[in-house]
Amino acid sequence: MPISPTYPGVYIEEVRGGVRTITGVATSITAFIGRALRGPVDKPITINSFADFERTFGGLWSGSALGFAVRDFYANGGSQAIIVRLYRAESGTGAKPAVPQLNANNLVLEAAEPGSWGNQLRARIEAVDPAIAAEVAPALGVGPTDLFTLLLRDMKTGAEQMFRNVTTVESARRVDRILANESLLMRVKTLAAPTAHGAPAAGKTVWEDNNASDGVAAADQASDGQDLNEESFTGAGKEAAKQGLYALEQADLFNLLCLPPYKSSSGIANQDVDATLVGAAAVYCEKRRAMLIVDPPSNWDDKGDAKSGVGAVGTRSKNAALYFPRLVQPNPLRNGQLEQVSPCGAVAGILARTDATRGLWKAPAGLDATITGAVGLSVNLTDGENGELNPLGINCLRAMPPSGLVVWGARTLQGDDRLASEWKYLPVRRTALFIEESLYRGTQWVVFEPNDEPLWAQIRLNIGAFMQNLFRQGAFQGKTPAEAYFVKCDKETTTQHDINLGIVNIVVGFAPLKPAEFVIIKIQQMAGQIQA
Incomplete structure (x- = not known):
């Protein structure tokens, strides 16, 4: 803002230079x-x-x-x-579901994404240590017995996830919200308080024993869908x-x-x-x-x-x-x-x-x-x-x-x-698209600016700098910038009628490089040293 001098001395005021660098967008995403x-x-x-x-x-x-x-x-x-x-998804009689689901001791879960990959998912419910539950539960506003630990595993890839101190009771650790925000494997389909799984049988892991974890039942298995x-x-x-x-x-x-x-x-x-x-x-x-x-x-x-x-x-x-x-x-x-x-x-x-x-x-x-x-x-x-x-x-x-x-x-x-x-x-064509997209993004600041010569000068400065950089990289034909491109934004492109309508017109032209698609080499046989 302008400085109001009140005492004799030197005052420093920063003045905007009008430089707004236009960055070229990516070209091959x-x-x-x-x-x-x-x-x-x-x-x-x-x-x-x-x-x-x-x-x-x-x-x-x-x-x-x-x-x-x-x-x-x-x-x-x-x-x-x-x-x-x-x-x-499959359709008709006998169609398999898009998303597989499993029942983990009353807590019904489903795969996070459609496809048969979810048929390999398993889930296990574990009780929380009573001492830890007694400490965590009051802060969450739930009872100690409302908390449990949920373990998920993709049996095909070996990916596992563990969610400690989750609950089905309304709180910051409600399991359906936790899975929706953090799990790559599963979501909650039916929110119901589960019971803990038992220990696995001797010689088996928790993922190999159906008493220690639950998998997807045959009737609930999904398919990879139909051809598109x-x-x-x-x-x-x-x-x-x-x-x-x-x-x-x-x-x-x-x-x-x-x-x-x-x-x-x-x-x-x-x-x-x-x-x-x-x-x-x-x-x-x-x-x-x-x-x-x-x-x-x-x-x-x-x-x-x-x-x-x-x-x-x-x-x-x-x-x-x-x-x-x-x-x-x-x-x-x-x-x-x-x-x-x-x-x-x-x-x-x-x-x-x-x-x-x-x-x-x-x-x-x-x-x-x-x-x-x-x-x-x-x-x-x-x-x-x-x-x-x-x-x-x-x-x-x-x-x-x-x-x-x-x-x-x-x-x-x-x-x-x-x-x-x-x-x-x-x-x-791709060069034109690149320039269009870059200028579209790089001139957003122009909107709602006062539509007069100071603005037009800034536009010419910033777009001209962008085009000059492309010229230096060899993107255009011509030996000089004047032969390679032009940027026009003045009272000729933007008339008073345009100003009254809130329009500023910018004209940008460039001389594109065209590929040497046909190379013609002319060869002739010299007739010898014939004196004219």
Whole structure:
């Protein structure tokens, strides 16, 4: 606030400089949506390694392509991923429940998450030492006999949890609230005071003796659900409830979206994604300023299938990129049998690796864009066949000795030459999305500021500094900043009518780097030293 001088002397007043640094957002956070063995449902969980995926979601599973896509993502250079697990319960006569439950001496518990993993849970009730109970109970406002100790164990993984001095009586240690906040294994379904289990029989542990602990009865065992369908992603009410595809509304930021194939019950091979879901996902990616990586249908057996089928993949969005063919990998769950898998996870990993080493303005393709973990391709393409597919906006995966398997295309699905789109190239589109998201987040402070030249000058200063930093990193064309970008915010962009409406208009332009897709070398034979 302004200083009011009252005595002769020197006064110090700090004046704001108007510098508000704009930080570039992350560029390769990849979202994966699909089935998993375990884990929270319809909730985005951030992981940083495949080990995190194994701990939280159960690892590879023959019933879903999700784990294989996440594994390929990290094998090819991925860093941070967001996993959304979906679960479709069984229906009809004889359907098993989604969540298993067990009765621990009158206290009915259920697994924390759906799936058959919970069938291996066991629980044990132990009495609290009378001396300890007499000391703790008064502070909680309960009787000493109301307290007990609850032990939980996952017999498959060996994970155990112990909750001391819990009770079913209203207090700070009521067991249902404790489990809801702290347990990774179970929740309380029916709150009733339990009795303590007995000691195990000689030679047995408490988890091996049914008198010393309780497990899930056969009639209460759950299943891993049915194969997903399009309704699992975008069904009625999903968007409003932030479930399925729209569970990503609960995530702050993601840059890439992968939908591992799900339309099959025959294992990983020959799975697909509904074309209408691809279209809905592309629309959602445009809304969230993200890119959708589209897998080729499993029935594309040659370049002819790709040429005739590209129009039916479900989208022609500038925020989507299609890669063909599928990868061939050994399946560790089937003794190393070779199977076709979708390339989306591997491609997302390569995009993340390229962003980290070269920047997102570098096309994620070429001899450096090698694919790790695959031993072959479902279709081996020649240069001529690649030349037929590339102009249609189909990014090809190629075997290129000595580099091996590589990504050999960097176009969006608007990369068809006939569309003449300005968003033809993937790095150009991703650079624009990066700038958009960074400026969107970095200019929030402008809201409610006085809309006049001092504000416009600050906007030009801060956005200009951000764009200049990108120019110095080599993100734009041009030898000088004036050739590479411009930032305009003044009385020409914001008229008095706009000011009266509370609007400030900012115009930012940049000259994108476009990949050297075709390298032409001209060679001629010298005619000798002929004197003119």
